[in-house]
Amino acid sequence: MFNSVSMDDVYINTLQAYKNREIKKELDKEAFLELLVTQLKNQDPTEPLDNKDLLIQLSQLSSTEQIMNMSNAVQEMVNSQLALNKLQAVSLLGKEVVVNSNVIKLESGVAETINFGLDNDSEVIVEIYDTNGNLVSSQNLGVKNAGLNSFLWNGRDNNGTLLADGDYLYGVYVIENGEKVLTTGIKSGTVEAVKFIDNELYLLVDGRIYPFSAINEVSV
Numbered sequence: 371m372f373n374s375v376s377m378d379d380v381y382i383n384t385l386q387a388y389k390n391r392e393i394k395k396e397l398d399k400e401a402f403l404e405l406l407v408t409q410l411k412n413q414d415p416t417e418p419l420d421n422k423d424l425l426i427q428l429s430q431l432s433s434t435e436q437i438m439n440m441s442n443a444v445q446e447m448v449n450s451q452l453a454l455n456k457l458q459a460v461s462l463l464g465k466e467v468v469v470n471s472n473v474i475k476l477e478s479g480v481a482e483t484i485n486f487g488l489d490n491d492s493e494v495i496v497e498i499y500d501t502n503g504n505l506v507s508s509q510n511l512g513v514k515n516a517g518l519n520s521f522l523w524n525g526r527d528n529n530g531t532l533l534a535d536g537d538y539l540y541g542v543y544v545i546e547n548g549e550k551v552l553t554t555g556i557k558s559g560t561v562e563a564v565k566f567i568d569n570e571l572y573l574l575v576d577g578r579i580y581p582f583s584a585i586n587e588v589s590v
Contacts, residue, residue: 456564456566456571459564459571459573459582460564462561462564462573462585462588463561463562463563463564464560464561465560465561465588465589466558466559466560466588466589467558467559467560467561467573467575467585467587467588467589468556468557468558468585468586468587468588468589469556469557469558469559469573469575469580469584469585469586470554470555470556470580470584470586471555471556471557471580471584472539472540472541472554472555473537473538473539473540473578474498474523474537474538474540475535475536475537475538476523476525476533476534476535476536476537476538477535478535479525479532479535480525481522481523481524481525481538482557483520483521483522484496484520484521484522484523484540484542484555485518485519485520485555485556485557485558486518486519486520486521486542486553486554486555486556487517487518487519487553487554487556488514488515488516488517488519488544488553489516490516491513491514491515491516492513492514492516492544492545492546493510493511493512493513493514493544493545494510494511494512494513494514494519494521494542494543494544494545495508495509495510495511495542495543495545495550496508496509496511496521496523496540496541496542496543497509497540497541497543498523498538498539498540499538499539499540499541500533500538500539501536501537501538501539503539506527506528506533506538507523507526507527507528508528509521509523521542523540540555542554542555556586557575557576559575559576559578560575560576561573561574561575562574562575562576562577565579570582573585
């Protein structure tokens with residue numbers, strides 16, 4: 371003989387099983403089921419949940435599960451891309467690269483050379499800033515030819531005073547229609563190390579750290 375089991379017992383046992391699971395901060399499909407079971411258990415017997423409403427809620431569960439699966443797939447793709455980027459970064463060790471840069475070092479009164487590329491013949495202005503962002507020197511280089519160009523700062527401010535050794539920032543501007551337009555300075559060097567900081571990739575090039583995205587050329 372079969373033992374009779376009431377629907378209340380089914381609801382209570384099902385609900386208890388879900389309660390025994392670990393509490394989660396996000397509403398996943400298990401939490402959705404728990405809410406549905408609770409609703410069924412506490413529904414008005416005189417106005418039970420009709421099939422139409424039940425189908426709507428089940429369809430919502432299906433959509434929730436599909437979204438979760440899609441989110442997991444995207445995360446796996448991101449993780450795979452990150453792993454690929456790490457492999458690519460490690461393969462650059464010891465290679466000569468060209469990176470975007472806006473930092474130069476002044477040492478013993480001698481500054482590093484500033485290199486920049488031009489798409490067209492343009493009037494060029496180079497501005498030098500200290501690490502606090504204060505403009506210390508502005509040089510109008512006149513019209514420069516398209517292609518790779520360079521400028522050697524004399525390490526002095528606009529008043530002719532030799533500045534202290536250290537790192538300085540610079541901006542290379544071309545004049546277009548009377549307006550200054552910032553262009554990118556570049557620097558070449560050898561990749562000495564690869565660093566992973568907060569899942570971001572950085573390269574140590576000639577003693578200075580650059581983000582992986584700053585690379586625009588690699589020499590074989």
